[in-house]
Amino acid sequence: MSLDLFRSLSWLPAPPPDFSPRCRAVLDHNSETALGSRLQSLAAFALDANQLNHLARVISKAQKSHSSLQPLVPFRMGILSNSTLDFIVPALVATAARYGIALECIKADYDQAVQEALSPDSGINRAKPDAVLVAMDYRALPLRCNKGDAAEAENAVAQSLALIETLRAGLKANGKTACILQTIASPPERLFGSFDRALPGTTANIINRVNLRLAESVFGTEDVLLDVAGLAETVGLADWHSPTEWNLAKLPFSNSFLPLYADHVARLLAALRGKSRRVLVLDLDNTVWGGVIGDDGLEGIQCAQGDATGEAHRSVQRLALELRERGIVLAVSSKNEDEIARLPFRKHPEMLLKEEHIAVFQANWNDKATNITAIAKELSLGLDSIVFLDDSPVERNLVRQLLPAVAVPELPADPALYARTLAAAGYFESVAFSDEDVARASFYQANAKRVGLQNQVGDLNAYLASLQMEITFQPFDEIGRARITQLINKSNQYNLTTKRYTESEVAAAQHDPQCFTLQVRLSDSFGDNGMISVVICRQQTRSEWGIDTWLMSCRVLGRGVEQVVLREILEHARRSGIRKLIGTYRRTDRNKLVEDHYSKLGFTLTSTEADATATWELDVDSAAVEAAPMTVRSVGFMQETSHIAHERTS
Amino acid sequence: MESGEIYKKLNTVFEDVFDDDSIVVRPELSADDVDGWDSLTHIRLILTVEKAFQVKFSASEIGKLKNVGGLAELIRSKAN
Numbered sequence: 001m002s003l004d005l006f007r008s009l010s011w012l013p014a015p016p017p018d019f020s021p022r023c024r025a026v027l028d029h030n031s032e033t034a035l036g037s038r039l040q041s042l043a044a045f046a047l048d049a050n051q052l053n054h055l056a057r058v059i060s061k062a063q064k065s066h067s068s069l070q071p072l073v074p075f076r077m078g079i080l081s082n083s084t085l086d087f088i089v090p091a092l093v094a095t096a097a098r099y100g101i102a103l104e105c106i107k108a109d110y111d112q113a114v115q116e117a118l119s120p121d122s123g124i125n126r127a128k129p130d131a132v133l134v135a136m137d138y139r140a141l142p143l144r145c146n147k148g149d150a151a152e153a154e155n156a157v158a159q160s161l162a163l164i165e166t167l168r169a170g171l172k173a174n175g176k177t178a179c180i181l182q183t184i185a186s187p188p189e190r191l192f193g194s195f196d197r198a199l200p201g202t203t204a205n206i207i208n209r210v211n212l213r214l215a216e217s218v219f220g221t222e223d224v225l226l227d228v229a230g231l232a233e234t235v236g237l238a239d240w241h242s243p244t245e246w247n248l249a250k251l252p253f254s255n256s257f258l259p260l261y262a263d264h265v266a267r268l269l270a271a272l273r274g275k276s277r278r279v280l281v282l283d284l285d286n287t288v289w290g291g292v293i294g295d296d297g298l299e300g301i302q303c304a305q306g307d308a309t310g311e312a313h314r315s316v317q318r319l320a321l322e323l324r325e326r327g328i329v330l331a332v333s334s335k336n337e338d339e340i341a342r343l344p345f346r347k348h349p350e351m352l353l354k355e356e357h358i359a360v361f362q363a364n365w366n367d368k369a370t371n372i373t374a375i376a377k378e379l380s381l382g383l384d385s386i387v388f389l390d391d392s393p394v395e396r397n398l399v400r401q402l403l404p405a406v407a408v409p410e411l412p413a414d415p416a417l418y419a420r421t422l423a424a425a426g427y428f429e430s431v432a433f434s435d436e437d438v439a440r441a442s443f444y445q446a447n448a449k450r451v452g453l454q455n456q457v458g459d460l461n462a463y464l465a466s467l468q469m470e471i472t473f474q475p476f477d478e479i480g481r482a483r484i485t486q487l488i489n490k491s492n493q494y495n496l497t498t499k500r501y502t503e504s505e506v507a508a509a510q511h512d513p514q515c516f517t518l519q520v521r522l523s524d525s526f527g528d529n530g531m532i533s534v535v536i537c538r539q540q541t542r543s544e545w546g547i548d549t550w551l552m553s554c555r556v557l558g559r560g561v562e563q564v565v566l567r568e569i570l571e572h573a574r575r576s577g578i579r580k581l582i583g584t585y586r587r588t589d590r591n592k593l594v595e596d597h598y599s600k601l602g603f604t605l606t607s608t609e610a611d612a613t614a615t616w617e618l619d620v621d622s623a624a625v626e627a628a629p630m631t632v633r634s635v636g637f638m639q640e641t642s643h644i645a646h647e648r649t650s
Numbered sequence: 651m652e653s654g655e656i657y658k659k660l661n662t663v664f665e666d667v668f669d670d671d672s673i674v675v676r677p678e679l680s681a682d683d684v685d686g687w688d689s690l691t692h693i694r695l696i697l698t699v700e701k702a703f704q705v706k707f708s709a710s711e712i713g714k715l716k717n718v719g720g721l722a723e724l725i726r727s728k729a730n
Contacts, residue, residue, distance in 0.1 A: 020666075020669060020671075024669070049694070049697075050666050050667055050669075050694065050698060053694070054669045057669075086690050087690075087693075087694070244706070244707075244708070244709065245697075247709050248693060248696075248709055248712065249690075249693045251693075255697050256697075256701070
């Protein structure tokens, strides 16, 4: 539900169960990471009001003891309000850390806004803050007037603006400070109904006009607007305003929106400090289009109008294009052959994104952390400028773990909401728009550069181990037959020989005593990937197995699956007295990816044909394959003395 | 909702609001007994209870509360 999106900030990852103890301990230990970075990591989660409160307490403690909060950038902000600020301040302090800012808040005494703004001796003015948040809501404004009286209505509007102007002028007279001015969220109640909007003098009418004129008066100045009216409208005025909470404790809006409000303020501070992000890196398959280009081809991917899934992904493309038009740089990081990945951009009539829109195009089989690092380097921008959009939770978490400075929004299951989620996250918040922004897109040329493969970044093995992968090997059976047949006929890229078999041929292999068959399933902490690999070995001589079929789903590339599969084959080969494995690579226009498959697995090349078919062999007795970070289950093989599966951890 | 269930969940709420895993709620527990249970924290507590139990209290109901026992009773009367 969209309300959950905004109430829970669901583009941010959920806090870990040990958030509270981690928060309490963050000041205690000496670690290699700077305190400021540790605080920023804690703030990166979707924290609720209580968690923000606890984090703020820790930050304040650090500030009071004059600990260095590097690399957080200090910011001092005053706050004036006609309502209770006691809950808002801690939320702001904790949330500012999310954006790399060490915030110090000076709040005016309750309902003393005018006094504090005008008096040079006030707490706020003496503190010489970098900015002052003028958090006035509708109750502070002289809105009452006779309905229908146009002159009186104009007067009410002018007086309301004058009050805000007084505060603004007073603050500026007392020091060089930027004012953050809030627009007014209208109460949802209407007096006449729809008529309220048009009739001069109604609350809705006056507030509308105040907001319009306020925005105009701020535009182009060094002050900035916090569009609370827009925010309240987005979540719903009836939920934003809580009469109970106002009556109870003069809370200006429902406390359930505290994390959201704080995030919006923090975004402005980040924008003021030049910390807004500038690059959007896009995954392709199931992000920019529905389906997988390598498997489904141009005809199979979904990005067409009139198709619900196509429309969902088009909205992602549309948002990316609009962002590009306002100066955000687009890049691609996709696990695909480069030529195949570019195909839709070049040839698909319904693609909105074209090659020339992409500044850096990384389509290869490397991990995405390495690719994103290469993209940042190519653009001469820090990793903290980057936002990475990917439908796969495995890829998202990989990048979050290896490159914590990159912003990676969590995405819902439904692609129709991808664009909304990315926009809601506000990574690209800006307080200005210049010609330079417009021109930025064209600084990066139309040739969609590809950066050469770099050295691997970060500890990939540690991440893979954290996935808690479990791989299950079984011989062919009736239950798996349909899916085995499907994979055999559908798989094009990670397919060594591209032999196609019917279901009855698959059944024949199952029952053939000369055949060793494998159906392989993989699950991890994100879920079950189902069947991801199929192997058929045929006994060629008394001591040789020829690998007739070896295919794998590209989804699980880069996880060490091939190595574990080879280990399993070797185990069974040894038990059957086999001394040699013969592997064949039959080149097609789709499977260049596996050209080096046997080489990487330690096989020796024995021959190559004119048509690039290559034969490889491996000596079973001397072969040694390293264990991979996953649990292995081997089920249903005849060699087992009982039918019970045995588990062994590699 | 069973009384035992309510107290168990209330305990989690108190641990969360006061950031203290050692808190044990019992019916007689009141603001006098807990460090940091001031009027602001009281508001936090009420709001967190409402969210955790999916209930809403009126100002008058809140005003009549004297201790955790009263709170638990109020929750029991509203929660399914």
